[in-house]
Amino acid sequence: MHYITLDTNTWIYLANGTEPVRLLKYIDNEVDKGNITILIPEIVVNEWEVHKDKTVRQGSIKHFNDVKIALDKILKLLGDKGEKSYISFLIDEKDDKDYFKDFIDNFSEKKKEVEGAVSENIKLVDELFKNKATIIGIKDEIYKKSGQYALEKKAPFKLKNSFADALILFSFLDYVKTESIENAIFISYNTDDFCEKKDGKKLLHPDLLEEFEKAKSKFYKIVGEALNTIEKDIISKEELALIEELQSENNWNDDIEFCDVCRENDNRINALYFNDRPLIDERNSEIIEDANQIEFSFGKDLPKSKKTGIYSLIEIGNCDWCSSEHFKCVDCGYINPVWEGEYNKQKECESCGLEYLISRKYSRDGMEDIEYLIPKLTQTCEKCGDKFDKDEMIENLCIRCEDEYSYRD
Numbered sequence: 001m002h003y004i005t006l007d008t009n010t011w012i013y014l015a016n017g018t019e020p021v022r023l024l025k026y027i028d029n030e031v032d033k034g035n036i037t038i039l040i041p042e043i044v045v046n047e048w049e050v051h052k053d054k055t056v057r058q059g060s061i062k063h064f065n066d067v068k069i070a071l072d073k074i075l076k077l078l079g080d081k082g083e084k085s086y087i088s089f090l091i092d093e094k095d096d097k098d099y100f101k102d103f104i105d106n107f108s109e110k111k112k113e114v115e116g117a118v119s120e121n122i123k124l125v126d127e128l129f130k131n132k133a134t135i136i137g138i139k140d141e142i143y144k145k146s147g148q149y150a151l152e153k154k155a156p157f158k159l160k161n162s163f164a165d166a167l168i169l170f171s172f173l174d175y176v177k178t179e180s181i182e183n184a185i186f187i188s189y190n191t192d193d194f195c196e197k198k199d200g201k202k203l204l205h206p207d208l209l210e211e212f213e214k215a216k217s218k219f220y221k222i223v224g225e226a227l228n229t230i231e232k233d234i235i236s237k238e239e240l241a242l243i244e245e246l247q248s249e250n251n252w253n254d255d256i257e258f259c260d261v262c263r264e265n266d267n268r269i270n271a272l273y274f275n276d277r278p279l280i281d282e283r284n285s286e287i288i289e290d291a292n293q294i295e296f297s298f299g300k301d302l303p304k305s306k307k308t309g310i311y312s313l314i315e316i317g318n319c320d321w322c323s324s325e326h327f328k329c330v331d332c333g334y335i336n337p338v339w340e341g342e343y344n345k346q347k348e349c350e351s352c353g354l355e356y357l358i359s360r361k362y363s364r365d366g367m368e369d370i371e372y373l374i375p376k377l378t379q380t381c382e383k384c385g386d387k388f389d390k391d392e393m394i395e396n397l398c399i400r401c402e403d404e405y406s407y408r409d
Contacts, residue, residue, distance in 0.1 A: 001032075002186040003232050005039045005172045007049040007165070010187050010223060015056045017114075019235075020224050026227065028124060031132045036230070038133040039184070041171040043164055045129055052122050057115075116396060136175045137166055147206075165193055169208070172237050173215040182216040183309065185226050195221065235275055258335035259319035266305040272317030272326055272335070277328065279314040280373040314372050327372065329354055345377070 004027075008015070028037040073339050148167035170187065176184040179401035188194055195202040204212065204219045212219055220226035222243050224235030257272045315328040317335065325338040342362040357373040378387040381398040394402040 002036050003032070003039055004036060004226065005168075005175065005184070005186050006044075006223065006354060007046050007168050007188045007190065007191045008051065011044070011048060011125055012051060012056050013189055014223055015052070015125050017121075020074070020239065021117065021121060023123060023223050023227055023235065024121060026231065028128060028132075030230075031128065032362055033165075039136055039166045039172060039175060040129060040133045041136045042138060043171075044167050045135065047164070048125070048129065052125070056122055058120055094338060104161055105330060136171050138171050139168075142167060142170045142174055156173050156306060165190060169194070170211075173211055177215045184215070184217045185220060185229075186212075186217060187220045187226050188295075189221060191221050194219065208352075219233055257326070257335050259322060259324055260335075261339065262319060262322050262325035270319050270321035272319055274315045274317040274328070276313045277316045277372065279311050280313045280371070281330075282376045309321065311374070325370070327356070329376070341369075 035367055146163055148373040149166055172186055191202045194205060196205045227234050259270045259272055262270045279366055310400055311330045314330055316398055317326040326335050328335055331354050332352040335348055336350055338358060346354055346355050346357050355375060357375055359371045361369045379393050380387050381401055382396045383401040388398045392399055
């Protein structure tokens with residue numbers, strides 16, 4: 001019996017075709033035969049539900065959309081619908097428009113095949129998770145251990161707050177030790193957090209090496225490489241080299257966000273690219289949660305850490321196609337599109353309801369200046385209906401209405 005665990009991003013790349021789909025089908029068949037047992041930390045199940053549509057399905061067809069746009073532009077140059085293109089006035093040209101249009105039509109059909117294949121892969125992973133896998137719960141001591149690694153800035157906390165990644169890894173290692181399982185396999189594309197680059201190769205980080213040795217388990221960064229230890233030559237050296245090249249060239253991002261404006265108006269899927277921008281947060285007298293402080297799930301009876309202060313930055317995402325703006329709510333992290341009619345007025349976060357004022361001005365030379373502001377939290381007086389700062393309210397009445405009410409008494 002072979003025991004394997006894939007983290008969330010590895011399931012995503014297996015489903016979207018980054019590695020040969022036959023590997024996913026091989027895992028499914030071997031599970032049915034009783035030769036492989038899949039161990040899945042419960043966090044992976046939750047993350048898969050969040051990302052399987054957005055990241056797997058939409059991400060896999062974005063490339064086709066980009067290529068289709070480029071091909072349509074070329075077709076326009078050739079002259080669509082029988083009209084002559086402007087380049088025909090410059091050179092004598094053979095009319096290849098019909099051939100090229102057939103090529104685009106065939107390409108579009110191939111895109112439909114890819115969409116169908118990805119949908120089938122998602123269904124297969126769903127079936128594995130729901131009916132064919134062993135789900136691993138997260139113990140309190142795993143939260144504590146992950147917290148200790150975070151405080152000591154050990155891998156996987158070298159580059160960023162990777163608390164979920166740590167929970168996935170340590171829950172796997174704890175389970176195989178508790179169940180006395182030897183030679184279990186852990187696979188992750190997350191080489192930035194789990195690996196260290198040495199002599200041009202990415203190897204398991206020294207901070208984690210001892211943990212794997214204690215658990216008598218093995219780490220792999222490619223599914224095919226791991227499965228080759230179970231079924232010899234299930235993937236060729238050439239295929240492994242290609243996958244490794246893709247890993248080194250691409251910045252694997254599980255949290256890619258897509259433009260809601262393009263999706264709504266043109267049924268297009270285009271990525272957002274985020275940058276920090278100054279934010280004016282007028283809630284300077286409010287107590288807000290510290291977004292930069294790690295919160296652990298153990299110690300549930302303790303109050304959450306809070307601070308008095310304001311946010312000074314907000315993440316703004318611009319569409320790589322239509323340039324529409326989106327902002328990530330500083331309180332809840334929800335991605336909100338900014339529609340054309342929503343500038344220079346208050347806009348609520350679509351998730352938590354926090355109010356923003358998004359101001360847009362133009363200079364004399366036509367330069368656009370956009371400013372984000374969170375106004376002071378106000379409360380509506382139940383008697384006069386006006387809005388007031390909280391320090392101007394007594395329970396549900398403003399000071400003036402409260403005085404009038406008290407005077408009548």
